[in-house]
Amino acid sequence: MTAPLHEARPAGPGRALPDTQQGMRRRNLARVLHAVRAEGPLSRAAVASRIGLTRAAVSTLVDELIRSGLLEELGPERPGRVGRPGFALALSGRGPAGIGAEVGVDHLAVCAVDLRGTTRSRAIRQGANRGRSPGPVLAELTELIRRVVAEAEGEGLWPAGLAVAVPGLVARDARTVVRAPNLDWHDTDLSDFLPADLPLTVDNEANFGALAELWLGEGTPRDFLHVSAEIGIGAAVVVDGGLLRGTRGFAGELGHVPVQPDGPECACGGRGCLEQYAGEEAVLRAAGLEPDEDRVGLLAGRAAEGDEDVRRALREAGTALGVALTGAVNLLDPESVVLGGELSGLAPWLLPSLREELARRTAGPACPVSVSRLGPQGPLLGAAHSVVRAVLDDPATVAERA
Amino acid sequence: MTAPLHEARPAGPGRALPDTQQGMRRRNLARVLHAVRAEGPLSRAAVASRIGLTRAAVSTLVDELIRSGLLEELGPERPGRVGRPGFALALSGRGPAGIGAEVGVDHLAVCAVDLRGTTRSRAIRQGANRGRSPGPVLAELTELIRRVVAEAEGEGLWPAGLAVAVPGLVARDARTVVRAPNLDWHDTDLSDFLPADLPLTVDNEANFGALAELWLGEGTPRDFLHVSAEIGIGAAVVVDGGLLRGTRGFAGELGHVPVQPDGPECACGGRGCLEQYAGEEAVLRAAGLEPDEDRVGLLAGRAAEGDEDVRRALREAGTALGVALTGAVNLLDPESVVLGGELSGLAPWLLPSLREELARRTAGPACPVSVSRLGPQGPLLGAAHSVVRAVLDDPATVAERA
DNA sequence: CTATTTCGTCATGCCGATTTACAAATTAGT
DNA sequence: ACTAATTTGTAAATCGGCATGACGAAATAG
Known part of the structure; x- marks a missing residue:
């Protein structure tokens, strides 16, 4: 009763399934797998101590997982420690x-x-x-x-x-x-x-x-905002290690957050949406370029060459992104903001003005903004x-x- | 595997507690209580069918809950149906x-x-x-x-x-x-x-x-945005029946969402934050009134009397709220927006312009905005x-x- | 008044984790 | 080299908790 009473998911009426022994078994199977996944090859005893079950219980769980082809026994460990060495378990590479x-x-x-x-x-x-x-x-x-x-x-x-x-x-x-x-x-x-x-x-x-950033990124927190972009600007909200999807599944539509309420009209019916300032088409137009196939590559190339028009356009896009993200950060209080997808290639020219705008509008330390290591592969x-x-x-x- | 793979909370490494029979028992005790709470007085058999356990299992759970003083047996039901009547169970009024x-x-x-x-x-x-x-x-x-x-x-x-x-x-x-x-x-x-x-x-x-709106409101969805206000403007984000708190616990700071990026300076360091347009002090100033003790009451009173300055100020505050909420709705895709707390008293004069602004900026049907029945008691x-x-x-x- | 239906409970069984015990495999110490 | 200590994995017995099936109790239907 010392922790906050209500977290993002109450234990109560949310889970409608009956809680029976089979369910327990299933959850424990999952916990064994997750322990092995998270901490490399592990002996049964090590898994048991990690997840809080007894060695005997873990043994039967592991047997089942090996029979199912999800776990593999790699072979005996060669430990420096005293005692009988365990058999290293790893996730199967043939499952x-x-x-x-x-x-x-x-x-x-x-x-x-x-x-x-x-x-x-x-x-x-x-x-x-x-x-x-x-x-x-x-x-x-x-x-x-x-x-x-x-x-x-x-x-x-x-x-x-x-x-x-x-x-x-x-x-x-x-x-x-x-x-x-x-x-x-x-x-x-x-x-x-x-x-x-x-x-x-x-x-x-x-x-x-x-999700890729969450699972594959190094040191990625469990609460962050992931900003991506092609023509529109999509964001994904990760809360406590899971995606926030919204009622219809449309959460994260950062592109239509108003940035200048009296700005140019947008296809969505609004005015001055972020997309009008930081969307791919808008940036190309602002840079005086014609849309062609590899738009992001074009922008990145020109910016790298030192094209001042392109750089200015990207700076301004970064500023607009900063405004929209200020709103998002105020609303969600994420641990960080990650720029991913195609956007990561333009990060060098977007980030300075984006960070500046975000810091300017934030009392105290601003929310850190980083670039996804995964880039377009995410x-x-x-x-x-x-x-x-x-x-x-x-x-x-x-x-x-x- | 037909449902979306990843919901807001993965079953995996999130829950670190071992899954043992005691845990199962605890969760089932909770499920019995929630069933009784949600669907009025219920017999043991009715509870069993609701939560998917057998009558025998529910019997022992109920015994334990009665011994703990959480449940009460009201007395025999008098049903029109055939068969032996059950004993009505209700949450205890003396626990x-x-x-x-x-x-x-x-x-x-x-x-x-x-x-x-x-x-x-x-x-x-x-x-x-x-x-x-x-x-x-x-x-x-x-x-x-x-x-x-x-x-x-x-x-x-x-x-x-x-x-x-x-x-x-x-x-x-x-x-x-x-x-x-x-x-x-x-x-x-x-x-x-x-x-x-x-x-x-x-x-x-x-x-x-x-939370009051979630638990006590009628027909309140499990995903909504609750907007409240005193001097600042606070919002609470409810996702899947639970609060979104943010890393530091500061989620929902709607008051500092930028509404006019070049607007007046704000104490937070930013410019044109919502608070500058819809905060209590800002509205009082715009209405040409002096702050006094019961600020909201003053505004509501004047607006009801037909004071055009006050009404205009509230209309404009509603518009600003609409801009900020457009951003929030785009980001979160909630099922509805609820105006609560002190704000609910001003709703009649805020709502029209707020709704108009939100609808104007939304493609398709706009997110419905309602007023909390609970008002300041929430x-x-x-x-x-x-x-x-x-x-x-x-x-x-x-x-x-x- | 009997047949039927439903409720609550009991005895029994099953499932899954724990407990306890033990053999196997290693290191530490003499 | 040999013993003691330590750790691993498994087997046997136990326990906790829910399911199953049967039963008496209490109502309705005919």
Whole structure:
């Protein structure tokens, strides 16, 4: 009763499932896996002390996980310590694999990640998808998926699920793309176009990018704001190690936060939205450039060359981002803000003015802003890893198939 | 694997506690209590079917809860249905009580709420606290608390905890008031001044107001934004039925969201913060009024009389609120926005322009904005109920004392 | 007045973790 | 080299908690 009484999730009516022994078993299986994942190869005894169960209990859990093909016994440890050495346990490199896919504006990408987090297979196809209808694009994607799955199966893995990152808003059913302006897709149920034999999850590219940052980034906190951008500006809000999705799944629409209430009109009906100042099109226009295919690359190249118009445009975009982020930071009190996705390539020219604006508007120490180490790979990795995490979070569901 | 893979809280490394049978028992005790709370008097069989356990299991759980004084058997049901009638179970009216307290700018209030949610005792003391140091103010509050506790004990209740609502920022330790501008308190650990025999929780008045709305409001969703205001403008973000607190506990600082990036300077260092347009002082100034004690009452009175200056000032404040809320709604995608606390008294004059601004800036249907039925009582009720909820969420912790 | 239905409880069994005990494998000390 | 100490993994017995199935009790339906 000393801790705050109410955290983000009450124990009460939220969890409607009955609490039975099977549930306990399932949760403990997950805890064993997470302990092994988080702290490298571990003996049964080490796992037991980590998660607070007895060695005997862990033994039976480990047996089950080994039978399911989720854990592997590496061999005897060679310790400097006294006592009988244990057998090192590690996540299996031949068990289930997470298949991640990305529909970008000018590329398609697929990869397979094993339980250990290692990328075991990948495929990329360049080519503009802007304005193409979902059918052909997803047929190509399916082709890539089949290739990656086949390669993964060749290495002894089996696909546990497919997660697809798209540059647009996705409904909470995790299937339907409600609006993807860059692709010109609307209300499209992707499950109609993708392999039906794999459990499917579709999500926003920014959300997957944030998850990648959370899971793969070094020292990433459990509460942060992940800002990403293609044409629009997407953000993902991570609260206590999980995504905040919003009622309709549209949370994180940073692009339409008002930055200048009397500014230019926006397609959303508002005025002076962030997108009008820091969106890709706006920045290109402000820099006096024509949109071409690789917009971000173009901007980064010119900025690196010292093009003052481009640099000024990016500075101003950074300032606008700073204003919008001030609002977001005030509202959410995150531990940090991370710039990810395509945006990370422009960070050197955006960051100074962004940080300055944020600091100016903050009493006390400003919220730290950093750049994702993952860069444009974040969404794809996040997608693949989300499948892997789902397995780790509830091994019982996949154990049956193995 | 059909549902979205990752919700706000992963099952994985988040919960560090071992999952043992005792934990299962505790959670099931809570589920019984919540079922009875949510659906009125219920027989053991009805509870069993609600929560998915067997009648036998529920029987033993109920026995334990009755022995602990948390549940009561009301007597035999008189049903129209065939079959032996059950014994109606209800939350005890003579068990633990939640003590809620509120430190307002010009009043102190305390109340006791039983498990059923009924307020069983209350005490209020009017008097300006602005600028008074914490010692004397909290001594007075302690006096009120003692009185309320004594009265509750006279009715067979015993205090399970104390929750105090303050108009300011509270650290995540739920004890320390970091900054309360209206009181001029800074970095004050309230546990130094309050009865040590009661488990203490301190939180922002807006947060408790939001919880009251969540628990006591009719049809309140599990995801909403609760806007409250005294001098500053506080908001509380409710996500999936729980508060979003932020890393430092400062989430919801709507007052310093930039509304006009080039607007007047603010004490926070920024420019054009919402507080400059919709804060109490700003509105009074815009209306051409002098600050006096009952500021909100003054504004409401003048507006009701038809004072055009006041009405205009409130309209403009509503517009500014609309701009700030557009940002918040874009970021969080809540199901609704609720105006609560002192702000609810001014709602008739704020709402039209607020709604208009929000709708103008939103593509598609705008986020609905409503006014809290609880009004200024929200924070106090929320505080008291938070203690009650803590008991309902984990009856095992208090059962020992009973 | 009997058949039927539902409630609450008891005896029994199952499942899962704990406890206790023990053999195996290592290091430390003589 | 040999023993003592320590640690690991597993097996057997125990315990806690829920499920199952059966039963008496108390109501309604006919």
